Amino acid sequence: MPHPVSNPDPLNQPAQLDDYNLFLSDLPLQQSVANEAGTGMLTPLNHLGAELGTAGCFALGRKANLHPPQLRRYDAGGRRIDHVEFDPSWHALMQLATASRLHNGAWGDADDSGIARAARFILHAQVEAGTLCPVTMTYGAVPVLQRTLLAAGAPLASWQAALLSGQYDPSDLPASSKAGLLIGMGMTEKQGGSDVRANTTLAVADGQAGPDQAYRLHGHKWFFSVPQSDAHLVLAQASGGLSCFLLPRILPDGSRNAIRLERLKDKLGNRSNASSEVEFDGALAWLVGEEGKGGRTILEMGGHTRFDCALGSAGLMRRALSIAIYHARRRYTFGKPLVAHPIMANVLADLALELEGITALLLRLARWREPAATEPEQALARVLTPAAKYLVCKRGAAFVAEAMEVLGGNGYIEESDLPRLYREMPVNAIWEGSGNIMALDLLRALEKEPAVPAALQAFFAPLASSHSLLRPAWAELRTLIAHPQEAQMREVAERLVYLAAAAVLLESCDSTVADAWCRGRLQTRFSQFGANIWHADTLLSRALPDF
Template sequence: MPQATHDVFNQPEPLAGYDAFAGNRALQDALRLNAPALDTAQFHALGRAVGSPRMQEDARLANVHAPQLRSHDRFGRRIDEVEFHPSYHALMGAAAEAGLHGTPWAGEGPSPHVRRAAAFMLFTEAEPSILCPISMTYAVMPALRANPAIHRDWAPGLAARAYDPAPLPFDRKAGLTMGMGMTEKQGGSDVRANTTGAVPDGEDGWGRRFRITGHKWFFSAPMCDAFLILANAPGGLSCFFLPRWLPDGTRNAIRIQRLKDKLGNKANASSEVEFEDAAAWLVGEEGRGVPQILEMGTMTRLDCALGTSGLMRQALSLALDHTAQRQAFGKPLIDQPLMRSVLADLALESEAATALALRLARSFDHPGDAHERAMARLLTPVAKFWICKRGAAFAQEAMECLGGNGYVEEGGQGVMARIYREMPLNSIWEGAGNIMALDLLRALRKADAGAALAAELAPARGQHAALDRLADALPARVEAMATEVEARLLAQDVALAVQAGLLARSAPAAVFAAFCDSRLAGRWGQTFGSLPAGTDFDTIVQRARPR
């Protein structure tokens, strides 16, 4: 009888069927620091869903079967619809049920923004790209208050824990989503270069109505129910509410030209659109569109930091779980000294990112507190810049822990390849690194940022000499408002100082000491895996293991 050529062994089982929150001690401790009154039962339930084979399969299918544009129906009528795989809709429904979109603005319980942030990070571990429309819905909700009539009609649907993909007018749907359309092909981040025009067209129950003609070069999630866009009105660049369906039940003139073929973010449809005399309503003051967009950008930039932190955690979990099962040179990879150094270094980076992102979210729960307002303004560009900048290098190193298995797209190990392709997006979206560094300089000119930073770091003073030195130097650098060419370095150092200060209050001594020794005291090389020999590798690695 023919014999099999070989038996399959020493191949790790997929990381599935686990509670993604139960093993995430960094997130648990950050929650205790930032929102101690929160009940964590909700996170365990979401963690089990995120770690379930069912949601993991939905994530795979939603990325394999990319969205398809259906510009016309079979009779030749324009419909401008995007067709998604059923797994996309399943994921969107789970995200809405978890309250990741507009629910914090409905004031549900204590610390709604921290609660939503922690859940957003957890969900990102399953599938980040569908969270684009979820994030935009979260960001636009406050801006709608500038048009009370639209806010009155749309806010309940935008905050509902329901997802309804049907292409119908808003008042016939159980749940609603919103997107944003700002950038044009000639301007990109320089939205003042926009050419899209808005012509007054009377007034009705939603206020001043305009007719929009122009285009948007990046118009993400075009199947949302409405969008906030920028267009040039007679009074200047203004913010407009643009629904897909008009109050009379007809389709608005939003023409989807094509879908973007992106490096990653495959499950989410990003598009180019043109507006052909489309109807839109003014939101806020005419000519004040840019300040309104900047306010919304604060929320989406928070989500960039949260999303990258979630992706880091998932990449770390995959690396830890793989190396705990894979044998090489007589023992598990996780017990090999060099691999242990790499894993511990990745664990430090992941925990520091989680701590900083959740600290930023806390500032949105206390808008009436002067210190929290200052920290929101200061930390938004800092966290977005630093965490997202670290993401791609982090993903590459985590992928290397899996060797060739991490580079393939197939099966459970293919998650790592998907993470790697996703990582650059959050660094680019909503303002790349230079935009964030310039935004930091603007923040320094608008608030007593030096004093706010000193107060933030005060609880950690005296616990590590390197942190004390950096904390002593930063306020003067902040107050001096560093020149533009130094802005990236300042953003990095503020991020590292705040991360260290947070770890002093939330993490074990071994984590705090290793972070300060490496990131602040200079006992670190140019790559992950270059921690000093005296590091408590065992404590750091064991703390980070997902199961």
């Protein structure tokens, strides 16, 4: 008699989703790009989706998280080096990200657009999210630096070419000698956190005043993001008040700046990326903008990074949904595929609907954030950026948890990628301002920027008059924003995002999808996914082709 096989091939276990085109498999993203920018961007995004969706790229993402960075504080002779060492997989992923110009976009390539970059950001997030931290900070820093330290005749004008290149250069060289540059951030301190006005780090003018005026920084940063960056934007107290400074890691003469890495943070997620605590012992830095206006400078940079937090969350949600639908179509329970059970179909369709609305809104917001946007569009972007960051990043964790449940126990093991996606989600909600900070930023815009209420009225009122499901939702929101109250700002943010997504879907999307969104997000609200859903078959067919 034949002996039984000790470890037979598992039955009824779908293969891992590892080799597919991330863009062609995402009809909502394709349509949103085409709606906002035409079809000219579809071909390059198709090529990128094919490149990023290979098994090799997904393997790089897993390896980078399995082997997180290590801090080497001293060399063999006892000299302080403060070197952050990464696995080669990290460097390979960073090369992909910078080649996509996620770190400089249209700042480095005038033919690029914010819409195309937003789509690329969503695609890259599906492979590995930690690498997005250095590129988003650099992207936010470039326009600020171009007006100040990189302008012709400014102290660091020689950095311009490298900062705007599409190359990744991890070498320990002065910035002026490198092929590519990355910029990090150091804002928060032990005693203050988001209250940066409580910062105690001091900036003392070094030498004679003039266009090349340098400062010496003394103090610390509790969170110093991406310490391997070529330079950081940091906040410190100067004689004129809280100010922003550019702090290089390697000085022009090739020596290391007086930045002491105390430790790398042991984080819940984002483990491929390094975050640190630092001490400044007379570190050399240059003033960005004017003394006393550091908060305003950082807020400009924060507008870009906050939007990227929402984009990154959308990318993580997209990968989780793809895994869940792919599994549900191939896993059989009680004699039929999981997806054929109405209760499971409702859950998956509701997840797909959530991503439909988020994707449409974020790509519209990318267009409104471009320099060519009209003043009303820019006003809409001003309120929708913190609102979208607030809601999308918060919904992300519950979204991935629901996708994990589709796979059951298999979704809870590391090989499925879903635990890593789940751990990545909270950092987007916390970094660059947690939920309450976003709500307060929304309040500030409603109270202090006169163009905002008028822009909201001009955008929503015509649609509300034509669509019965929008009418009561806009009336309720209009009442809340007429006299905004701090305690209500979380509700305002949520209502604003759901209503704005409904408006964009009604303007530019399949009418069936728009109807499902208005019914499921405006007319009826449930706390869990899948409680009630309309047009499930349409949503599932759009969410992922059955390859």
